[in-house]
Structures are given as C-alpha cells and as structure tokens.
Amino acid sequence: MGRILIIAEHDGSTLNSSTSKCVSCATGIENDGIDIVVFATSGADIASQAAGLAGVAKVLHVDNEANAKPLAAIIAPQVAAMAEPYSHILGPSTTFGKDLMPRVAGLLGVGQVSDIMTVIGPYTFQRPTYAGEAIITVEASADRKLVATVRSASYKTAASGGSAAVEALSVDANLPTHTRYGELKAAASDRPDLQTASRVICGGRALGSKENFDMVFKLADKLGAAVGATRAAVDAGYVPNETQVGQTGKIIAPELYIAFGISGAIQHVTGIKDAGTIVAVNKDAEAPIFEMADIGLVADLFTVIPELESKLG
Amino acid sequence: MKKIMVGLKRVVDYNVRIRVKPDGSGVITDGVKMSINPFDEIALEEALRIKERGEAEEVIAVSIGPADAQQQLRTGLAMGADRAILVQTDELVESLDAARTLLKLIEKESPELVIVGKQAIDDDNGQTGAMLAALWDRPQATCVSEVTFADGKATVTREVDSGLETIEVDLPAVLTADLRLNEPRYVKLPDIMKAKRKPLETVSMEDLGVALEPQLKIVKTDPPAQRQKGVMVEDVDGLISALKDKGLL
Numbered sequence: 001m002g003r004i005l006i007i008a009e010h011d012g013s014t015l016n017s018s019t020s021k022c023v024s025c026a027t028g029i030e031n032d033g034i035d036i037v038v039f040a041t042s043g044a045d046i047a048s049q050a051a052g053l054a055g056v057a058k059v060l061h062v063d064n065e066a067n068a069k070p071l072a073a074i075i076a077p078q079v080a081a082m083a084e085p086y087s088h089i090l091g092p093s094t095t096f097g098k099d100l101m102p103r104v105a106g107l108l109g110v111g112q113v114s115d116i117m118t119v120i121g122p123y124t125f126q127r128p129t130y131a132g133e134a135i136i137t138v139e140a141s142a143d144r145k146l147v148a149t150v151r152s153a154s155y156k157t158a159a160s161g162g163s164a165a166v167e168a169l170s171v172d173a174n175l176p177t178h179t180r181y182g183e184l185k186a187a188a189s190d191r192p193d194l195q196t197a198s199r200v201i202c203g204g205r206a207l208g209s210k211e212n213f214d215m216v217f218k219l220a221d222k223l224g225a226a227v228g229a230t231r232a233a234v235d236a237g238y239v240p241n242e243t244q245v246g247q248t249g250k251i252i253a254p255e256l257y258i259a260f261g262i263s264g265a266i267q268h269v270t271g272i273k274d275a276g277t278i279v280a281v282n283k284d285a286e287a288p289i290f291e292m293a294d295i296g297l298v299a300d301l302f303t304v305i306p307e308l309e310s311k312l313g
Numbered sequence: 314m315k316k317i318m319v320g321l322k323r324v325v326d327y328n329v330r331i332r333v334k335p336d337g338s339g340v341i342t343d344g345v346k347m348s349i350n351p352f353d354e355i356a357l358e359e360a361l362r363i364k365e366r367g368e369a370e371e372v373i374a375v376s377i378g379p380a381d382a383q384q385q386l387r388t389g390l391a392m393g394a395d396r397a398i399l400v401q402t403d404e405l406v407e408s409l410d411a412a413r414t415l416l417k418l419i420e421k422e423s424p425e426l427v428i429v430g431k432q433a434i435d436d437d438n439g440q441t442g443a444m445l446a447a448l449w450d451r452p453q454a455t456c457v458s459e460v461t462f463a464d465g466k467a468t469v470t471r472e473v474d475s476g477l478e479t480i481e482v483d484l485p486a487v488l489t490a491d492l493r494l495n496e497p498r499y500v501k502l503p504d505i506m507k508a509k510r511k512p513l514e515t516v517s518m519e520d521l522g523v524a525l526e527p528q529l530k531i532v533k534t535d536p537p538a539q540r541q542k543g544v545m546v547e548d549v550d551g552l553i554s555a556l557k558d559k560g561l562l
Contacts, residue, residue, distance in 0.1 A: 011475075071480065072443065073452055095473040099455045102408070102440040106447025111409045111528035114438045124532070129436050133331035134340050137533040144528060178486075179452040182468070182479030195474065231492065241458070241472045241493060247437065248352075248492060250474065256561045266331075273540070277559055279552070294543035295555045307549045312562070 001122070002087025003057075004031045007079060007104075008038040008050055009096045012068070015049040017196050018092030018150075023053045023158040025150040026090055028119040033057035037082065037169070039067040039075050047166045054159040060169040069181035070096050076103035081173040083108060083145060088122075093149035093251075094195075105147040112147045113138055117154040127151070131247040132270035152195065153253035153274040187240050191217075194243065197226035200254040202245060202272075205232035206261025206282075206301060213238045215305045216260060222312050228252065230268050246271040260301040264289025314369040314462070314484070316422055317360040320415060320429035320441070321374050321389050322350040323382040327434060333536045340534060349385045352430020354392075356490040358497040359460070360428050361393040368462055371395045373422060377414050379403050383513060390508035391500040397513040400521065408440035410525050415441070416448050417521040424485065426467070431456050431489040442489035452482035455489040 004026045009016040019036065026034045035058045036050045043061030050059045060082075066074050079100075083089060089104060091097035093115045105112040118126035123140045125148070140146050194200065201223065203216045213233070220227045228245040229238065245252055246268040253274035260281050262268060269292060272278060280293035283300045290296045297304065325331065326346040333340055349357075360372045374389035376382045377400040386397035400414050419427065432439035446453030454460070458477070459470035462484075471478045472491045518525065546552050556562040 072455075073446070076447065095456060095471075098439050099443060099453070102443035103447045103453060105409065105440070106412060106444035109409070111407050112438070112440050112444075113529065114440060126535075128537070129534075130325070130331040130340060131434065131437065132537055134333050135535045135537055136531050137535070139530045139532050141528050176450075176452070178483040180481045182481060184473070184476055184478045186476030235493065240476070242474060242476050247434070248432070256556075273537070277556075277561055278540070278543075279556070281552075290545070291542060292540045294540075294559075295552060296543065296545045297548070297552050298545070299548070304549055304552075308552070311549060311553060 001030050001032050003085055004029060004034045004088040004090060005083070005086040006034065006036045007075070007089070007091040007097070007100065008036050008046065009070075009092055009094060010038065010040065010046045012040065013046065015046050016092070016094070017157050018094050018097070018152045019050060020053055020157040021152045021155040022090045022092055022150045023055055024155040025116055025119060026088070027055045027158070029088060030122045031088070035060060037062060037079070039064070039078060041065055041068045044166065044168070051164040051166050052160050052162050054162040056162050056164040059164050059166045061166070062169050062171050066175050070100070071179050071181055072100040072103045073179040074175050075100055076107055077173040077175060078171045079104045080107040081171050082169065086145065088146045088148070091149050093151050097149045101147055101149050108145055108147065110144045110147055111140065112149070113140055114149050115151040116148050117151045128270065131266045132273060133266055151251060153251040187242070191220065192224065192226040194226040194228055194245070195250055195252060198254050199223050199225035199256045200228050200252055201225045201258045201260070202228040202230070202262060203233055203238070203260050204230045204262035205236055207233060207238060210238045219305055219309045222309055230262055259289055260305060262289055263287045264292065314363070314425040316371045316373060316424040317363060317369045317426045317428065318373045318375060318418065318422060318424040319353070319357045319360045319389070319394065320427070321353045321357060321376045321385050322430070322433045323347050323376060323378045323385045324350045324433055324435040327351055333534050337533045337535060347381070347384070349388055350430050350433045352432060352434070352490050352492070354497045355492065355494050356428040356430050357389055357392055357394060358495045359490060362495065363462070369426070373398065373424065375400070375415070375418055377402065377406050377411055386513055387508050388500060390511040390513065391504040392498060393504070396511055399513065399515045400518060401515050402518055404525055405527070406525065407527055407529055408438050409444055409528070410523070411441045412444035412448055414518065414521060414523050415445050417523055419449060426484060426486060426488065428488045428490060431491050442487050446487040449487065452486040453489070454480055454482055454486060456491040457488045458491050458493045460488060
C-alpha cells in the first residue's frame with residue numbers, strides 16, 4: 001500500500017467537481033492516505049474546499065505566481081518534484097488532466113492509465129477503448145508509481161463533511177519559461193455546467209442551423225438543463241466547441257439526457273452511456289439511438305420541442 | 314522552420330464496427346480496414362498547410378508499427394509529406410515507448426515542430442504528445458484548433474472544457490491536433506503514383522537504440538455493458554407521462 005496524490009482542478013477560486021470524483025475513485029484503491037495538492041497563486045481557500053471532501057487525509061497547496069494558470073509545462077515538474085512519497089498520482093480526465101498527467105508520467109518515466117472507470121485492484125483497472133466499444137482490464141506494474149486519469153462520469157462526487165489538514169508546501173522545481181498563458185475565451189453562460197448538470201439536452205445536425213438551436217436552449221432553460229451537441233452540430237457552427245459530447249468531447253452522466261435529432265453514432269453515445277435515463281426523439285425510426293434509449297419517440301423534433309416546451313408550462 | 318515531424322498511427326478505420334473477440338483477448342482486427350488515425354491525419358494536414366504557406370521546408374511523416382504501416386505512410390506521402398520513416402515492430406508499443414522512440418527520431422532529424430493527434434481512436438489514451446514533450450523537455454500544446462507562427466514562437470488556440478484557451482510556446486514544441494484544426498484533403502490518384510517514388514525508410518527499434526519497456530499489461534477485453542432497450546411512446550403527452558413515471562419531471 002502507499003499514499004495517493006490527487007492533483008486538484010480549479011479555476012483560481014473554486015474547486016472543480018472532477019477533483020471530488022478523483023477522491024471517490026481513490027477511496028476504492030487500498031491506500032495509506034489520500035492527499036490532494038492545489039497549485040495556485042494563493043491556494044489556501046481552494047485547499048479548504050478540498051479539505052471538506054470525505055476520505056481526504058491532507059490537502060497541500062503550492063503557492064506560486066507561476067501557478068496562476070493551469071499550464072501543464074509549469075505544473076508537471078512540481079508534481080514530479082513532490083511525487084516521491086506517493087504510489088499513485090491521479091488527475092481528472094478533463095482537458096486539464098488530459099494535458100497535465102501524461103506530462104507528469106513522462107517526467108517520472110512511467111506509463112499512464114487513462115480514464116479509469118473501475119478499480120479492480122490497487123494496480124488493476126478497467127478503462128474504455130475504441131470509443132467505449134471495448135473495455136480493457138489493464139494491470140500496471142506494482143513496482144513503479146502509477147499515474148492515471150479518472151473518468152469523471154464513472155464516479156459520483158465524494159461526500160462532504162471531511163476535515164483534512166491543510167498545509168502550504170514549497171516545492172523545489174525548475175519551472176520553464178517556454179510556455180506562456182494567453183487568455184480563455186469562454187461563452188458567458190448562466191446555464192448549468194454540461195459536465196455536472198443533472199439534466200442535459202443534446203442536439204444534432206438535424207437542428208439545421210444556429211437559429212434553430214435556440215429552440216433547444218429555450219427548452220433547456222425551462223428544464224434547468226445544460227445543452228450539449230454532437231460533433232456534427234459543433235462542426236456546422238451551430239454551437240461552440242465546449243458543448244461537444246462524445247469520444248473526443250465531454251463524457252457526461254446526467255440523471256436525464258434528451259437527444260433531439262441524434263442518430264446515435266458510437267462516437268457520440270460513448271459520451272452518454274452513464275446517463276440515468278436516455279430519451280431520444282428522432283424522426284427516423286431506424287436510428288441506432290433507439291437501441292439504447294429508455295424512452296423513444298419517433299417524431300419531428302421541430303414539432304416536439306415547441307410542444308414539449310409549452311406543455312411543461 | 315526547416316522541418317516538421319508528424320506521427321501517423323495505423324488504427325482500425327473510424328467506420329469499422331468494433332467487435333471484441335469471444336475469448337476476451339482483444340478486438341477483431343483480421344480482415345478489418347486499417348487507416349491513419351484521424352487525429353494524426355489532421356496533424357499531417359496542418360503540417361502540409363504550414364509548409365504550403367512557406368513557413369516550413371520539409372514534412373516528415375513517421376510511424377511506429379508493423380510492416381503494413383507502410384500503407385498509412387504511403388497515404389501520408391500521397392497527401393504531401395516529403396518523406397517517411399517507419400520504425401518497424403510487431404510489438405504492442407505503449408505510449409511512453411512511442412514517445413521514447415519519437416524522441417530518438419527527433420534527435421536524428423532535429424525538427425522545430427512535432428505534430429501528432431490528440432489521441433488515437435483505438436486505445437483512446439491521449440498520452441503520446443505530452444509524454445514526448447516531457448521527455449524532450451520542450452513545450453506542449455494539446456488539443457489544438459488553431460496555430461500561427463512568428464519569431465520562433467507558436468500562438469496556439471486549445472479546445473478546453475470551458476471554451477477556447479490561447480497559449481504561446483517557444484519552438485521547438487509538440488502540438489497535438491484536435492478535430493477542428495482543419496479538414497484533411499482527399500488524396501488524388503496522381504499523388505498516389507507520385508508517392509510511390511518518395512523515400513520511405515524503415516528502421517528497427519534496435520537501430521534507434523530503443524528497448525521496449527512494457528508497463529501496462531492488458532489482462533482482458535470485454536464488450537461494453539449494454540443498456541436495456543426501453544419503451545417507445547407515441548407522442549409528446551406520452552413522453553411527459555413516461556418522464557413523470559420515472560420521477561424526472
């Protein structure tokens with residue numbers, strides 16, 4: 001057994017729920033303690049949020065001006081420098097973790113297990129391959145450190161009520177200057193976050209235009225739902241890239257997922273397999289999405305969406 | 314830039330329906346169409362566009378894999394790569410070993426830019442680019458949807474969960490291509506003919522001085538759990554009552 005280190009994801013003030021899901025995964029791995037590390041300019045507040053997660057032993061925050069933004073080239077050497085006491089180093093399989101963790105693995109000279117969906121043993125895990133069409137059981141060597149990302153949709157958030165110790169840590173690492181942060185362009189939105197929303201409405205290319213997609217947004221607002229989309233809808237420019245759900249976009253696990261005009265290509269459905277209830281509306285009765293839908297309706301989305309919206313009052 | 318190196322992985326084609334072998338030893342690849350990993354194809358397309366803009370002189374396509382991976386490299390040459398290198402092996406090459414192998418090629422070729430796909434659609438690992446950047450001790454820009462170059466630097470737009478992020482990296486650097494970086498060109502017949510005369514060098518792991526160190530044993534491969542087929546409803550009222558029955562409305 002050994003200690004587990006989880007790299008916290010945050011936006012400078014708030015801890016991302018993907019970190020909590022890493023804790024849930026870690027509690028399934030035999031361990032001598034689960035620690036979280038926060039890299040920030042002044043991370044005490046974020047660290048105290050992490051300290052409230054049940055099952056966490058200690059939260060470390062490494063405060064440094066260089067940690068103002070999540071740059072893998074800056075954070076990875078700091079993780080590597082503090083890795084010594086840990087047997088497992090986990091990060092979320094969000095774009096933050098996908099960028100950072102392989103760089104950490106590279107610095108440590110170890111392989112990485114991406115997208116842990118099930119813990120079988122301390123070094124044995126299940127993970128999806130081929131867009132979720134083949135689930136492999138992979139066994140990492142126990143005599144090396146294990147670096148892994150945790151598939152957020154496979155885990156619930158950890159319970160609150162923890163009271164882990166919070167400590168400032170200074171890390172001695174050479175930080176490169178070859179990588180500089182520019183800016184983040186995020187569409188301003190007061191809608192629920194796609195990755196954490198309990199309800200998600202997704203649209204496909206069948207919506208036909210950016211303007212028609214407004215129907216989806218209106219219905220989503222009524223249901224308090226987040227909006228997602230297929231690659232085709234994003235490529236067509238109807239919605240921004242961060243709404244893409246699937247193999248190369250976001251993997252989501254809402255309680256309710258409603259698909260409008262989505263045929264059900266494996267590259268998309270791999271992103272929704274963990275949803276509680278899947279509803280599909282498509283005018284093509286042969287669409288593969290009906291094979292996996294809990295509730296299916298063969299109908300034209302252009303009549304269904306307005307009708308649903310008005311009937312939901 | 315003088316040289317751009319692009320990694321092309323041979324994978325089961327995007328359109329093939331994946332079937333897990335009944336004995337759980339892997340997925341069926343016999344007689345299955347193989348292609349360039351789509352993200353790597355985007356990586357190559359970007360390198361070609363950079364060269365065509367006059368910002369690079371040579372594009373080298375490299376692959377690590379069996380002798381048959383020559384087919385994918387020939388396709389890469391037909392798309393417009395100037396030459397190709399196959400590191401031939403029949404072993405399953407893990408991401409870290411792939412990164413170590415690419416590093417050896419970098420040491421030989423000294424490219425200013427390396428572009429690979431952000432993930433391969435077979436193992437879905439998404440590791441090689443960032444591992445390579447770590448081993449090379451150079452910048453990485455993963456999930457790239459736009460890139461421009463000036464004064465020995467690349468300004469990159471990355472697709473991240475919260476939107477679009479820009480970063481600036483000094484060259485040499487490793488980029489990993491996301492879907493919307495570009496749309497790869499179609500290969501035309503004359504280009505396929507021309508590609509046959511372009512140089513394709515084959516080297517072995519031993520030639521490069523790489524000893525594979527597998528660390529991740531694949532114990533078993535299973536098909537995914539299937540969801541139960543649900544109910545069909547007739548109309549919107551039926552949909553609303555089905556949702557109410559489940560306590561979702």
